[in-house]
Amino acid sequence: MAGIIFKIGEASPANTFFAIYMADAAGLFEANGLDFEIVKMVGGSQTGPALSEGRIQLMHIGMSSVVRANAAGFDVVTIGSLSNVIRSTLFAAPGITSADQLKGRTVGISSAGSESELSTIVALERLGLSRNDVTLKEIGTLRLPYIRSGEVSASMLGEPYRSEAYAEGIHAISDMLADRIPWLYSGLVVDKAFLATNRDTVLRGMRAIVEGNYLAVTDADRAKEIMARALNITDRKNLDITYDNFKAYTPMNAEVTREGGENVIATVEVSGGRGSLKDYMDESIHDSLEAEGFFDAMAQRYGVA
Numbered sequence: 181m182a183g184i185i186f187k188i189g190e191a192s193p194a195n196t197f198f199a200i201y202m203a204d205a206a207g208l209f210e211a212n213g214l215d216f217e218i219v220k221m222v223g224g225s226q227t228g229p230a231l232s233e234g235r236i237q238l239m240h241i242g243m244s245s246v247v248r249a250n251a252a253g254f255d256v257v258t259i260g261s262l263s264n265v266i267r268s269t270l271f272a273a274p275g276i277t278s279a280d281q282l283k284g285r286t287v288g289i290s291s292a293g294s295e296s297e298l299s300t301i302v303a304l305e306r307l308g309l310s311r312n313d314v315t316l317k318e319i320g321t322l323r324l325p326y327i328r329s330g331e332v333s334a335s336m337l338g339e340p341y342r343s344e345a346y347a348e349g350i351h352a353i354s355d356m357l358a359d360r361i362p363w364l365y366s367g368l369v370v371d372k373a374f375l376a377t378n379r380d381t382v383l384r385g386m387r388a389i390v391e392g393n394y395l396a397v398t399d400a401d402r403a404k405e406i407m408a409r410a411l412n413i414t415d416r417k418n419l420d421i422t423y424d425n426f427k428a429y430t431p432m433n434a435e436v437t438r439e440g441g442e443n444v445i446a447t448v449e450v451s452g453g454r455g456s457l458k459d460y461m462d463e464s465i466h467d468s469l470e471a472e473g474f475f476d477a478m479a480q481r482y483g484v485a
Contacts, residue, residue: 203392223291228254
């Protein structure tokens with residue numbers, strides 16, 4: 181019997197997506213009755229259209245993209261999270277050693293409306309700069325080569341590219357991860373109408389993703405093998421750092437934090453005004469899984485305290 185179609189949009193290849201990679205490799209989506217596929221996308225600007233048109237059933241993206249999508253007339257909502265802090269660092273091109281040197285220069289982002297754009301703006305503000313002090317340029321998800329070549333003067337990088345940049349001695353102007361800023365940085369997002377009519381499908385998908393977390397955390401060797409393949413990591417030290425970063429900062433039960441959501445809402449700028457947290461976040465899927473004992477069952481099965 182064919183499974184239920186369940187496609188997840190991948191905004192960027194990163195370790196914040198690893199629970200999904202792990203669940204896919206282990207056959208957990210199929211075990212939950214889903215016909216699963218990862219759909220590669222660029223940044224968060226496609227979130228609203230892709231979900232509302234049914235091209236994907238879930239998007240892996242930060243909450244800023246949810247706020248912007250809804251301001252544009254879509255109706256999407258964050259139901260879970262795979263990162264509740266900003267896990268990126270702003271790296272500079274050769275010759276750039278201070279924030280002042282960024283004024284009037286080009287800073288790379290994945291795409292307009294993406295989490296890389298908003299986190300870049302937050303990093304600039306913490307350096308005493310504003311969005312208007314630089315030119316933001318869309319360069320896609322693989323931004324490290326642009327920094328190396330100087331084609332952009334700076335860009336935000338997460339793992340595995342963050343540790344690769346550090347290993348190469350590339351200058352970090354602002355390490356946002358070190359600041360541990362509460363932020364709904366890597367959410368699990370669905371269309372509200374789809375959630376209302378396909379709640380069981382969404383629950384199946386979330387069970388697979390959460391179990392992917394448990395499996396990855398408790399079987400490091402297998403997880404690193406899959407991570408190396410999924411993220412094309414060939415350096416062992418880089419792989420270890422990327423895995424440790426995943427393990428340390430991924431919420432095991434894909435739970436959201438309200439503080440992280442509120443910080444996003446307070447920062448993102450949209451025309452027509454912003455809504456409240458309930459307009460962008462729905463914790464009912466998490467509550468249902470908790471009520472049915474799923475999280476306790478996972479902790480017991482995998483020996484996680």
